[in-house]
Amino acid sequence: MVRERLTTAWDTYxxxxxAAAVPDSMAAxxxxxxxxxxxxxxxxxxxxxxINAELLIQVRCASVNPLDCKTRAGGGVSxxxxxxxxxxxxxxxxxVVRSPYAAHPLAPGTEVFGMTATPRYDGSYAExxxxxxxxxxxxxxxxxxxxxxxxxLAALTAWGLVVDTARAHRGxxxxxxxxxxxxxxxxxxxxxxxxxxxxxxASAENHDWLRVLGADECVDYRTERFEDVVAPVDVVxxxxxxxxxxTGTRSLDVLRPxxxxxxxxxxxxxxxxxxxxxxxxxxxxxxxxxxxxxxESIGRLMSSGSVRPYVDRVYRLDEATAAHEHVESGHSRxxxxxxxxxx
Numbered sequence: 001m002v003r004e005r006l007t008t009a010w011d012t013y014x015x016x017x018x019a020a021a022v023p024d025s026m027a028a029x030x031x032x033x034x035x036x037x038x039x040x041x042x043x044x045x046x047x048x049x050x051i052n053a054e055l056l057i058q059v060r061c062a063s064v065n066p067l068d069c070k071t072r073a074g075g076g077v078s079x080x081x082x083x084x085x086x087x088x089x090x091x092x093x094x095x096v097v098r099s100p101y102a103a104h105p106l107a108p109g110t111e112v113f114g115m116t117a118t119p120r121y122d123g124s125y126a127e128x129x130x131x132x133x134x135x136x137x138x139x140x141x142x143x144x145x146x147x148x149x150x151x152x153l154a155a156l157t158a159w160g161l162v163v164d165t166a167r168a169h170r171g172x173x174x175x176x177x178x179x180x181x182x183x184x185x186x187x188x189x190x191x192x193x194x195x196x197x198x199x200x201x202a203s204a205e206n207h208d209w210l211r212v213l214g215a216d217e218c219v220d221y222r223t224e225r226f227e228d229v230v231a232p233v234d235v236v237x238x239x240x241x242x243x244x245x246x247t248g249t250r251s252l253d254v255l256r257p258x259x260x261x262x263x264x265x266x267x268x269x270x271x272x273x274x275x276x277x278x279x280x281x282x283x284x285x286x287x288x289x290x291x292x293x294x295x296e297s298i299g300r301l302m303s304s305g306s307v308r309p310y311v312d313r314v315y316r317l318d319e320a321t322a323a324h325e326h327v328e329s330g331h332s333r334x335x336x337x338x339x340x341x342x343x
Contacts, residue, residue, distance in 0.1 A: 022047055022056065022097060028126035029320040029338075030085035034074035037324035042317065045087065048122050048130040055106060055131055056098040057114075059340040061149035061314075062124035063091040064323045065182065071119075072324065076266075081119045089123035090115045092131075093139055093148035094341070100133065111139040113148035113299075115156070115290045124149075125320060127340060135290035140299040143309070150182070150309040150335035155298050157288040158186035161262055163194065165286060166235040170195035175230060175254060177247055178239035179215065180206040182335045183264070187237055188213045189307045199233060201226055206333060221245075227253040235260045241268020248272055255281050262286055310334030 026047045031039050050056045068088045070076035093113040096106050106112060114136035116123065121130055139148045161183075162168045168191045176191070178184045179200030191198045192214025200207075200215040207218040219226045227250050234256055240247040241263055248269040251261055261283040263272045276283035301307040312332045315323040317340050327336050 022128065026127035027317065028087045028122075029089075029317060030087050030125075031072055032084050034072065034078055037069075037072070037321045037328065039072065040320045040324060042320075043085065045085065045122070045126070047128050050098055050100070050130045053100050053133050055096055055100070055112070055133055055136060057092060057094045057112060057129050057131060057136070058097050059092045059094040059124055059127055059129050060145035061093050062089045062126075062129075062338045062340055063149045063151075063153070063182075064320075064327050064336045064338060065090060065153050066327060067153075068123075069324050069328050077119060086119060087123040087126050088118060089125040089129075089338075090118050091149050091152045091154075092116070092124035092129050093143075093145040094129070097128070104133070106133060106136060106138070111145075112136045113139045113143075113152060114292060114295060115152040117290060125317065125338060125340075132290070134292050137292045137296040137299055140303045142303050142305075143299075146311050146314050146337045146339065147309045149337050150311050151186075151298065151302075152290070152295055153288060154182035154335060155186045155307075155309070156291060156294060157183045157264070157286070158190055159294055159298060160288055161237050161264065161286055162187050162190040162196075165262055165284065166191075166196075166237065166260065168194035168196040168235075172196040172235065173199065173231075173233040174235045174237060175199045175201070175226070175233045175251070176215075176237045176239070177201045177221075177251070179210055179218075180333050181239060182332075184239055185210070185213060185310055185334050186307070187239075188215050193301065193306055199226075199230055209333070226250070230254050232256040233259065235262065237262050237264070238268075239264050241265045242272075243268045249275065252276060252279055252281060255279075258282065260284070311337050313337070314339050 025044045096110045116131040174196045180202040199217040201221045204220040236251040242248040273283045314337045
């Protein structure tokens with residue numbers, strides 16, 4: 001694979017080729033401080049410059065994650081924003097404009113997708129974004145830019161939960177809370193792909209769709225208590241925590257002895273490890289890492305049709321306020337995307 005990419009790079013970007021002209025400033029959605037979705041505004045900021053092993057990417061689409069909304073509101077990673085105006089956004093799909101060197105495998109003109117480490121880097125709600133080469137992968141040709149932008153953070157999180165942490169396999173039962181969301185709908189597909197039996201909690205209108213994705217059993221959290229209707233499971237992937245109806249605490253009731261609880265939302269349940277240990281259960285949190293190699297593996301699953309991203313709605317860049325409001329409503333299915341430079 002690497003040898004093939006190098007050959008392509010040398011063919012399409014021979015030494016001496018001049019980098020495409022890049023404007024000094026770019027359109028971006030920024031915040032001047034924390035607040036409601038109304039604090040998002042469109043403005044112009046300096047175009048970022050790549051250094052060392054970084055890529056400059058012209059963004060076609062970016063996606064909106066719940067973490068973006070939390071950060072905008074003063075939570076999330078807002079404490080690490082060092083200056084304003086700040087550009088939010090992790091995910092992107094676009095085209096490489098500048099590479100670290102002439103024969104780099106991801107040469108200018110290559111369509112890529114990935115995530116950047118906001119706020120250490122300016123975010124992806126902008127016409128251009130800088131990202132380390134290790135956080136980026138070639139975009140599968142089978143995906144639109146909107147679908148590709150919807151993938152990185154959510155799919156990498158789901159992969160880390162299902163594959164790296166739960167080690168999904170045949171004969172295993174996995175309960176996934178908030179299964180119709182961005183991370184959840186990928187987690188259902190990965191767990192099913194690796195042979196686990198999947199139980200999903202979601203509103204009733206999402207049950208048929210989740211069964212198509214691979215859920216064996218669905219529970220309507222609005223009308224049923226999952227601990228009353230779900231047989232013991234090996235793993236709970238909790239994308240809710242105790243911020244709603246003690247979902248985390250109740251999840252301990254459905255785990256088999258020695259079972260594993262993975263609590264995902266930061267600060268959603270203080271002391272969950274101790275609560276699990278007191279019942280003879282295991283528990284861990286999880287933090288996603290931008291990983292281009294894993295993202296490339298996920299891309300191959302998408303190219304084969306084994307896994308697909310679901311895009312709920314696409315908004316223009318200047319409609320970022322409405323996009324945040326939709327995500328915060330809790331009624332989105334899959335992912336919400338911002339169209340930046342895609343026709």
